[in-house]
Amino acid sequence: MSLARFLVVRLAGAIVTLLVVSMVVFAAIHNVPGGYEDVVLGPLATPELRAQTAEKYGLDQPIPVQYVKWLSAVVHGDLGTSMTSKTSVSSELARRIPATLELVLLALAFSLLAGVPLGIAAGLSSDSRFSRATSRLAGSLTMSIPDFVLGATLVYLFSVNSWWLRVGSYVGITEDLVGNIRSMVLPAFTLGLFGVAVIMRTQRDAIRGVLTQTFITAAVARGDAPRTIIRRNVIRNSSIPLVTIVAVLIGAFISGSVIVESLFSIPGIGVFFLNSVRNRDYAVVQAAVLLSATVFVVANMVADALYAVLDPRVGSTSAARGQK
């Protein structure tokens, strides 16, 4: 299969995935007990008033009809109207995207900057029993502390002590850069620590895998300097699996941002999603889930494409890789 064809197939698969995701969410959210009318009008509303509200928002039509209407609007760039704020969902989302984007990118940068060097060091270091046990313990520990426990600990430490970093007072990046950094370091650390462990593991295993390859033996036999081998052969070849794992991490971070944003009071998509679920604000919930799923699916697609470009063998075996 050629590279172009491989990418087209992946794109089609991604679109189908997103369509089904949107259907599942649509069907799910419309089957939630306690519909929008109940939330807005309260338990004492008359049946007429409820019917009126339902009609106004098109909630009286069959769910498939509502879905098709919603989908055709989405394709035309209209995500609907938030029923609680009465403004367009796209503008509400756009207002909140920067905070979440910044949080996820900072967490990702932290994971890579700390995880890659640690992974390289672990992969190249001698394999003594003690160093293996220490790195295993450190890796498992960072993977095992739930983000809300780590976050709560940091919130406590930084609210009783007046250390430089801030908790719970978000400052936008355009307002005040230093203030923004002060308010974002702890959330990004909380979200990214798990990523450090994941990246470290991946990098370490990749290095170990590369070290046993025949081209390394060949380079050693040629008499290349160890530094050159490590830089040119080992590190370059071991960075390929990172591409895939970064895409997975982006998904994990979007998921974790719901918790981190509510812990540190960051006005992003995650908190918006939580409030909208509580308010049964259908349009927002659908849009937020679809947005997150799209980011995840696109990230995976980009990773696949990069993978195919970086590793020329993928072109022909990609179909098998997608299935295995």
Next chain:
Amino acid sequence: MKRLPFRGDVLSRIAMFVLGIMVLASLLPLVVTSLDPTETVGPRLSSPSGEWWFGTDNLGRSILARVLEGIRTTLLISLAAVIVSTILAIIIAIVATLSRGVVDQLVVRAADIFFAFPAVLLAILVSTIVGSGSQAAILAIIFITLPLMVRAIRAASLGVADRDFITSSWVGGASTVRLAVVHILPNIAGVVVVQATYAASIAMLTEGALSFLGFGVQAPTASLGSLVQEGNLYLTIAPWFTLIPGAVLALAILSVNLLGDGLRDRLDPRAARSLT
């Protein structure tokens, strides 16, 4: 004492020991009446002391007793969910491998679709539909862990299904059920055990996150996640209320993960950790 499991693997032994202690301790309130998690035993929000080891909560209940109840709730929810998810994953994965073709592709696609939902969002959606509570947490964990387990187990059983002894017993007239149960299942048992252990750690994380956000276990029942959430309101004046259950939860998850690594080294040494 000469045949303890995990020879030469100190960390896994410690993890097993810690988990054992936790399970036993969580059963204590069932026999020791002074550890009643619903009883008011002292002043509100008093700090840890000789009398109340972990302090008291906002209603003057012993946090020790509530943490023990929380361990039990969290472990039971995780266990129930992982058992269901493992059994379903085994069935789906083996059926997919043996039927190949369309069914197999459908399974792979369905796993991809569930995988595209961010875990916490998926859990919250599940919980709003079935209503907050233990069932919601169990169902959410199943939805999150099932696609991961199906992927890993399917890959393992595909590897087995291509081997010669499967072909020869199929040629010899063995039924599909016999192929699945007698030939494939024992050969993927190691992978299943390892993946189920990792799934248990994801289960505990999910239960914690869901209860922390208020969509999981509801008061008066305590889980480790819901205790962290209750205590979070009093974080600056009574930090122990949040930090102790949080630390216990982290320790439990750490032990399960270490145990999973130990099991993997024993049972499935070539595989890298696939559940992240």
